[in-house]
Amino acid sequence: MGSETNSVILVCGDVKGKFNALYNKAKSTVEKFKNVKALFCIGEFFGENNEEWDPFRKGEKRFPCSIYVTGPCSPETAAHFDKIDVKGGGNLAENVFFLGRRGVLSLSGGLRVMYLSGLQSKDDTDQTWTFARRDYNYLSELKQCDVLLTSQWPYDVYKKADKKPNLSDDVIKGHCKTISVLAQINQPRYHFSALHxxxxxxxxxxxxxxxxxxxxxxxxxxxxxxxxxxxxxxxPVWRLSKEEFRKEPAGTTETPYTGPEMTKFAAALGYREPPKRALQKADDSRQYFYDTPSQPTKTKRKHSEISKEPDNEVIPKMPYKLSGGDCWFCLSSPNVEKHLIYNIGTNAYAALAKGPLIAFHSLILPVEHLSSSLSLDEDTFTEIEGYKVKIRAMFDSMNFSVVFFERNYRTPHMQLQVFPIPKNVGPNFANTLKKHATINGFSFKSYDSATTHLKSVISPECIGYLYFEDSEGQIHICQLDKQIGNRVILSFGRRVLADVDLLNVPDRVDWRSESCAMTTEAQIAMASKLKKNFPS
Ligand SMILES: [Zn+2]
Incomplete structure (x- = not known):
């Protein structure tokens, strides 16, 4: 691949309050390199003296590129993050974003950066400056990233090197074996640490x-x-050919994470080195990056819609077989979570989404087990169109625009997703979609929503579709073929809406992530607010 697909990212060590030095260096570096996507700060961002922060906080001074900050590593510095959700992240200043405890950031251009903030908790409890076993569990199931950022060093990383770091034995003992295992599983191309x-x-x-x-x-x-x-x-790793992916510079060593101590520790975390033949089986490089399991010994989570279906399953043609016995969305099913519902009609109903991307993220659903917009009867179709009008009006009164989204792919029961977005970002939608479509190889076509309907566009030959209806009177449709990986399709809608130019919630793409979790009480309160606001 040519260099036109290259993105530049900058990474720096502990800032510790030296914001002006950071600003000056960032400015000269951004001028030097074209295509700088972001600057990542690992280790401690704040220090003992933070006077230089004030002009940035007040917006009087602005960094020349987006700054992403990992979390604090001590109770003292954690105090500077106290107004922010430590798990989910948030804005520290205009273009300075705190990433939260852990996650993956997908940059425009397609680079994926995985991060794990703070130090490992000694007793596996939640502190604002620590991470725990469940954070490792979460990251260990994600697909390969280009870059891994951990403030804490991985244990034994210098084992195969002739030149050892100049650190005391006590410091070396404090390095983290869990991070070594994470690096073995994810196999990033770069791994950055700091703190020393x-x-x-x-x-x-x-x-x-x-x-x-x-x-x-x-x-x-x-x-x-x-x-x-x-x-x-x-x-980005997924754009590389197999040869490019495996290119080795002179002096490359075996992995340092070996030996009985490391193997025993990794096994206790459920990780075992995959057999060597996994390498030879991977003929299709694209397939290889997405679907080679990195943890062959681990059983998949049972509670998720995504993991339930094996990736090598034969993809059925539309329409799906109707069998709604244990469906989550058939209104007559015992599995429906009734407290999420805020309006019930004759053939359709509206409910809050589980693991919402944003507050009031909703679904419009047919009462019966129908797989997509294309399989709706006339009455249900008309009723759902009516729901769309009322829901737009309701959110308009709450000062939101709305983007509707339907994924007809591995969705046995149709869900029309409703994303309320701030009115000022509505016009960004088409360009943001275009950006993500280009990165992931989707081909979308746009139509005027007043004159075109989905049914007139979809070819009976396609294996499914993605459908967006934005707040600016446009619909955007992608007819799916088998060229794109399942996981990319399944997360695409949320990924687009989570973009920095729309909802800016990079840590909430996965609906199962901790940052999306809500208590039943909070769900009931949110549903009752929409019940009250729903137009009669
Ligand atoms: Zn159903």
Whole structure:
């Protein structure tokens, strides 16, 4: 692939209040490289003296690119984040975003950056500056990323290097084995850490998938004698050919995460090194990156819609077989969570989404087990169109615009998703969709919603479709073929809406993530607000 697909990201070590040094360096680096997508700050962002922060906080001074900050590593610095949701993240200043405890950020251009904030909790409890086993569990199930950011160092990372880091035994003992296992599972191309005010880079090491990982520790921001900011120019992993993916620089070593101690620890976390033949079986490089399981010994979670269906399942043609016995959405089914429903009609009803992307994220659903808009009878179709009008009016009165979304792919019961979005970002939708479609290889066509209906567009040959109806009078339709991976299709709608230019909630793409969890009480309160506001 040519360099036109390369994105540049910058990573720096502990800022510790040196915001002006960070600003100056970021400015000169952004001018030097084209295509800088973001600057990531790992380790401690705030320090003992944070006077330089004020102009940024007040918006008087602005960084030249988006800054993403991982979480605090001590109770003292955690106090600076106290007004923000530590798990979910939020804005620290105009273009300075706190990432929250852990997650993956997908940048425009397609680079995926995984991050794990703070230090590992000693007793597996939740502190604002620590991460726990469940955070590891969450990240260990995600697909391969280009870059991994952990403030804490992985245990043993220098084991195969001739030159060891200049650190005391006590410091080395504090390094994190859980992070070593995460690096073995995810096999990022770069792994950055901080916290020791030292620049250290052992030789790259080879992973079981055949690619190399470069580990780099960065010094504190502003240090004169050592490197504290690093620029990485990368083509996203999923755009690489197999040869490019496995290219090895001279001096590459075996993985440092070996030996009985490490193997025993990894096994206790449920990880075992995959057999070597997994490498030879991967003929299609695209397939390889998405679908090669990185944890062959681990059983998949049972409660999720996504994991229930194996990835190699034969994809049925539309329409789906009707069998609604244990459906989550058939109104007559015992599995329906009634407290989420806020309006019931004759043939359709409206309910809050579980694991919402944003407050009031809703679904319009047929009462009967019908698989998509295309399989609705005339009465149900008319009623759902009526729901759309009323729901737009309701959210308009609450100062929101609305984007509707339907994914007709592996969805046995039709769900028309309703995303309320701030009115000022409504016009951003078409461009944001275009950006994500390009990254993921989807081909969308746009139509005037007043004159075109889905039914007249969809070919009976396609295996499903994605349908968006924006707040600006346009519908956008992509007819699916078998070229695109299942997981990409399943998360696409939420991923687009979560974009920084729309709802800006990168940590909430996965509906099962902790940041999307709500108590039943909160769900009841939200549903009752919509019951009250629903137009009669
Ligand atoms: Zn159903």
């Amino acid at each position: 005010d030292t620049f250290y880079q052992p030789p790259p090491y080879r992973n079981s998938k055949g690619n190399v990982t470069r580990f780099i520790s960065l010094a504190n921001v502003g240090k004169k004698s050592e490197k504290w900011m690093y620029a990485v120019s990368l083509t």
